[in-house]
Amino acid sequence: xxxxxxxxxxxxxxxxxxxxxxVGDLGYSVVEPFAERFPKRFFNAGVAEQNMTGLAAGMASExxxxxxxxxxxxxxxxxxxxxxxxxxxxxxxxTVVAVGGGLAYGALGYSHHAVQDxxxxxxxxxxxxxxxxxxxxxxxxxxxxxDHPQPSYLRLGKAGEPNxxxxxxxxxxxxxxxxxxxxxxxxxxKVLLSTGATLGLAMELQRTPAYADHAVCSMPLWGxxxxxxxxxxxxxxxSVTTLEDHLADGGFGSWLMEACRQDPASLxxxxxxxxxxxxxxxxxxxxxxxxxxxxxxxxxxx
Amino acid sequence: MIDTVALARxxxxxxxxxxxxAKASHIASALSISDIVAVLYGRVMHHNPRxxxxxxxxxxxxxxxxxxxxxxxxxxxRGYFPREELEHYGADHSSLMNHISxxxxxxxxxxxxxxxGLPFGAGKALAAKVRGDRWRTFVLLSDGELGEGSNWxxxxxxxxxxxxxxVAMVDYNNLQSLTTVDQTLRIEPLAAKFEAFGWNVHHVDxxxxxxxxxxxxxxxxxxRPTMVIAKTTKGKGVSFMENRVxxxxxxxxxxxxxxxxxxxxASA
Numbered sequence: 001x002x003x004x005x006x007x008x009x010x011x012x013x014x015x016x017x018x019x020x021x022x023v024g025d026l027g028y029s030v031v032e033p034f035a036e037r038f039p040k041r042f043f044n045a046g047v048a049e050q051n052m053t054g055l056a057a058g059m060a061s062e063x064x065x066x067x068x069x070x071x072x073x074x075x076x077x078x079x080x081x082x083x084x085x086x087x088x089x090x091x092x093x094x095t096v097v098a099v100g101g102g103l104a105y106g107a108l109g110y111s112h113h114a115v116q117d118x119x120x121x122x123x124x125x126x127x128x129x130x131x132x133x134x135x136x137x138x139x140x141x142x143x144x145x146x147d148h149p150q151p152s153y154l155r156l157g158k159a160g161e162p163n164x165x166x167x168x169x170x171x172x173x174x175x176x177x178x179x180x181x182x183x184x185x186x187x188x189x190k191v192l193l194s195t196g197a198t199l200g201l202a203m204e205l206q207r208t209p210a211y212a213d214h215a216v217c218s219m220p221l222w223g224x225x226x227x228x229x230x231x232x233x234x235x236x237x238x239s240v241t242t243l244e245d246h247l248a249d250g251g252f253g254s255w256l257m258e259a260c261r262q263d264p265a266s267l268x269x270x271x272x273x274x275x276x277x278x279x280x281x282x283x284x285x286x287x288x289x290x291x292x293x294x295x296x297x298x299x300x301x302x
Numbered sequence: 303m304i305d306t307v308a309l310a311r312x313x314x315x316x317x318x319x320x321x322x323x324a325k326a327s328h329i330a331s332a333l334s335i336s337d338i339v340a341v342l343y344g345r346v347m348h349h350n351p352r353x354x355x356x357x358x359x360x361x362x363x364x365x366x367x368x369x370x371x372x373x374x375x376x377x378x379x380r381g382y383f384p385r386e387e388l389e390h391y392g393a394d395h396s397s398l399m400n401h402i403s404x405x406x407x408x409x410x411x412x413x414x415x416x417x418x419g420l421p422f423g424a425g426k427a428l429a430a431k432v433r434g435d436r437w438r439t440f441v442l443l444s445d446g447e448l449g450e451g452s453n454w455x456x457x458x459x460x461x462x463x464x465x466x467x468x469v470a471m472v473d474y475n476n477l478q479s480l481t482t483v484d485q486t487l488r489i490e491p492l493a494a495k496f497e498a499f500g501w502n503v504h505h506v507d508x509x510x511x512x513x514x515x516x517x518x519x520x521x522x523x524x525x526r527p528t529m530v531i532a533k534t535t536k537g538k539g540v541s542f543m544e545n546r547v548x549x550x551x552x553x554x555x556x557x558x559x560x561x562x563x564x565x566x567x568a569s570a
Contacts, residue, residue, distance in 0.1 A: 020432070040432060043463075051421040051455035058425020061411070064432075081415055082452075086422055089412060090404060 001156040002030045002099055004135035008142040009067065010034050013041065016146065018063055024052050024070035030099070031069065053079040056094045057086035065093045065149050071100045072112040076120055076153070083151075088124040093149030101131065101155040102197055102245030103279060103289040110281055113289075114155070119250025121153045122223060128152040128173060129223045131252075133199025136165035137177075137220045144171050144221060157197045164199055164218075174226025176233055180206055180216040189237045190214045195222065195252045198243035198273075201295060205243075210301050214241070222255065230259035231266060239269040245290060248274035273300055303345075306511050308570070309379055310340035314539050315566055316375035316388055322559040324392030326400050330537035330549035332372035334475045334508075335442060338532060339376045341514040342440060351381035354408045358437050361426050363411050365419020366444035366473065370402035373409065382408035417450025419443060420470060424456045427468035427527075440518070441470045446478030449487045454499070461500030464525040469518060470501075472529070473508065475536035477547055493531060501529040508532030540565055 010033050013019040021034050022043045035042040045052035049070060056066040068075050075096050076083065087094045098114055105112035121127050128150055130141035138156065145152050164179050171177065176193060180203060192214045194202040199218050205211040234240060234256075242253040253272025260266050275293035282292060291299055317332040339362075343349070347360040364373050371391065378385045383406070391398040397405040401414030410426075413419055423441035430437055443453065460468050472492070476483045483489055496503045502524050504517040517530045536550075537543030540562040554562060 043428070045459060046455075048455035048459065050417070050452040051424070051459055054418060054421025054452065054456065055425035055428060055459065058422040058427075059429045059432075060425075061422075062426055062429035062433075064429060082418065082421070085412070085415055086418055 001132065001135055001138050001161050002159050004138040005097065005142065005154070005156055006030055006033055008139045010037060012142065012146045013038055016065070018065050019146070020059055020064045020066045022052050022056055022066060022068050024049050024068065024074055026070050026074075049074050049078040050082055053082035053094075053096070054086055057082065057090065057092050060087070060092035060094045061090065065095070065146065067095045067097055069097045069099070072098060072105055072114045073117065076114070076117050080120055084124060088126045088151045091126050092151060095145055095152045095154055097154045097156065099156045099158065101157055103275075103286045103293075104158045104197070106286045106289045107283050109283055113279065115245070115247050115275055115279065116250065117153070117155060118244070118246045118252055118255075122250070122255055124151065125224050126151045127223050128221060128225070129155070130221055131155045131196035132220045133179075133194055133196060133218045134161055134164045136163050136168050137171075137218065139168045140171045141220055143168070155196060161197065162200065164203060171221050173221040173223065174219070174229045176217040176219055178215065179203070179218050182213055182215040186213050188213075190239045191237045192216045192241050192243065193219060193256070194243040195219045196245060198245050198295060201290075201297070202243050204297050205300060208297060208301050211241075219252070222252070227255065227259045228262070230256060231263035234260055234263065234266055234268040237268050239271070242270070242272045242274075243295070244274050245295060246274055247277060248272060306340045306344035309344045309376065310336045310511075311566055311570060312379050313340055313372050313375040315563055316378065316385070317371040318540070318554060318559055318562050320371045320374070320388055320391040322554045322556065323389065324400070325553045326371075326392050327551045327553065328368040329371070329554065330543050330546070331366065331369035331444070333538045333540060333543065334534045334536045335366075335369050335473050336372050336538070337509045337511060338442060338471060338473065338514060339372050341511050341518065343376045343380050345515055346518045347440065348437065351377075351408065354382060358435065360437050361410050361423070361439045363413070363419045363423045363426075363439065363441045364402045365413055365441055366416065366447055367401040367413030370400065373402055374398055374406060377406065377408040416444070416447040417452040420453050420456040423470070424460045424465060424468060427460070427465040428463060430467055431463070431465065436467070438467045438469060438520070441468070443470060443472050444478070445472055445474045445476060445483045445489060446486065448472070448489050457496065457499040457501065460527040465527045466521065466525050468527040470527065470529050471518075472531050473534050474531055475534040477536040477545060477550075479550060481547060496529045496531075500526055502526040504528065504530045506530060506532050508534035509538055539569065
C-alpha cells in the first residue's frame with residue numbers, strides 16, 4: 001500500500017502544483033520519489049507532530065493540499081487537537097496519512113498499534129476516512145481525495161498487500177464497493193462488508209461454507225457525513241457482517257450499527273467482527289495478533 | 303496617517319462594552335494587547351478592510367484567542383464590519399464568539415486552545431515562501447501560553463527554515479490564569495531562549511506605539527524569524543483592573559464600565 005500511495009502522490013503532484021508532503025521524520029525508503037522530484041514541496045517537520053499538523057493547516061489555508069505522513073498513532077492521537085481545531089473545524093484540505101494501520105507493526109508494541117484511530121477520526125464532523133483494502137483501493141482513494149479536497153485521513157497498511165481488484169475502482173464516499181459477488185441464484189443478499197486491511201480476510205471467509213453465499217464488499221471511504229446513506233444500502237441486504245482491524249468500540253461496525261438505528265424499519269441483521277482488547281499490550285505478527293483479537297477464519301467460523 | 307493611540311482607546315472602550323454586555327471574561331487580556339493590535343492594524347500591516355481576502359495582505363493570527371474582543375474591536379474600527387455588530391458579541395448564534403472566530407470578516411484563524419497559533423502561522427509563512435510571496439504573518443501569543451510545547455516545536459521549525467516573513471509577539475504581562483507566570487511555570491530567561499532557538503529577538507514596551515512600530519516594521523536583511531517580547535500590563539488603562547488576576551474572569555458591572563470608560567476618556 002505504501003508504494004501505491006507514493007506512486008499515486010507523485011503522479012498527482014506532477015499535474016497539481018499545490019500538493020505538498022510533510023513527513024514527521026518517517027518514510028525512509030518510501031517518500032524519496034516525491035522528495036527528489038518535488039524538493040520545494042517536501043518538508044520533514046522532524047519529530048514534532050503537533051507542529052507538523054498545524055503547519056499543514058496553515059499551508060492548506062493558503063491553497064495547498066497538504067499530506068502529512070507518519071506511522072501508526074503519531075500523526076493522529078499525538079496531534080488530535082490540531083486535527084480537530086485547525087484542520088477539521090476550518091474545513092482545510094489536509095490529508096493525514098498513517099502507515100501501519102491496525103496491527104501491521106504488531107511486534108513493536110502498543111505504542112505502534114493503530115487500533116483506535118477510526119474512533120478518533122470518525123468523531124470529526126468534516127473528516128473523510130479513507131481505509132483502502134488493497135493497493136488498487138489506495139490509488140482510488142488518492143484520486144478521490146485530490147479531486148475532492150477536504151479534511152481526510154488515509155489509513156495504510158505496510159507493504160506487499162495483494163490486490164483484490166483487477167483495476168482501480170471508482171469510489172464514492174459511503175458506497176459499498178463490490179469486490180466479489182455472491183454465487184449466482186442467491187436471491188437473499190448477504191454481505192461481508194470490510195474496511196481497511198481486513199478485505200483479505202473477507203475473501204478468505206467467502207471460501208468457507210459458512211460464508212459461501214455472501215457477497216464481499218469493501219467500504220474504503222466513510223465518515224460522519226456518509227453515514228446518512230447507509231440505511232438505504234442496508235435495506236437491500238438481509239444480513240451484513242462487518243470486518244475491521246480496529247477495536248470494536250468506536251469502530252466501523254459500531255458506525256454502521258448507529259447508521260442502521262436511524263432506520264427504525266430496518267430488518268437487516270448486523271454482526272460486527274472487530275478486535276477485542278486482548279490485543280492491547282501483546283506483541284506478535286499481524287496475523288497472530290489479529291487471530292488473538294478475533295479476526296481469523298478460525299475465530300469467526302469456529 | 304492613523305492615530306493609533308486613539309484607535310487603541312477605541313479598542314479598549316469597545317472591548318469593555320462588549321464584555322460588560324455579554325457578561326464575559328478575559329477583559330484584562332484584551333486590554334493588555336489593545337496597543338499591539340492598534341499598531342498592527344493602524345500602521346504596520348498591509349491590509350484592506352474592504353477586501354479581507356486581498357491576496358498580498360499581511361496575515362494576523364491571535365493565538366491567545368480569549369482576548370478576541372480587542373481584535374473584533376479593531377476590525378470594526380478599521381471598517382471590516384459595522385461597529386454595531388459588536389453588540390452581538392457572545393449572543394446566541396453570533397459569529398462573534400467568545401474565542402476568536404474565523405467566521406468574522408478579517409479573522410484568519412479560530413483559536414481558543416493555546417499553542418495552535420504559531421504552528422499555523424509558520425505554515426502560512428512557509429506557504430508564502432514556497433510561492434515567493436512577500437506578505438508577512440504576525441502571530442500574537444500570551445506568556446502563559448508558552449507552556450505549550452507546540453510553540454517550541456514551531457520555534458525550531460521557523461528558525462530551521464529561515465522564515466524571515468514570520469513575526470511572533472509575546473504579550474508579556476506576567477499574569478496567567480491563577481497567578482504570575484513566574485510562580486506558575488517560569489519562562490525566564492525568555493529572550494535568551496528565543497535567541498538560542500535562532501530567532502531575531504526585540505524587547506519593547508508593549509504600550510509604546512513608536513517602539514512597537516519600530517520592532518514590527520519590515521526587518522533588514524536577516525534570515526531569522528522575528529520575536530517581539532512586548533512587556534505589557536494586564537488590564538492596561540483601567541486602574542482597578544491592572545495587574546489583578548480576578549479580571550481574567552470577572553465581567554465589569556455597568557457602574558464599573560462607566561468608571562473604566564471615564565478613565566479612558568480622561569487619558570485622552
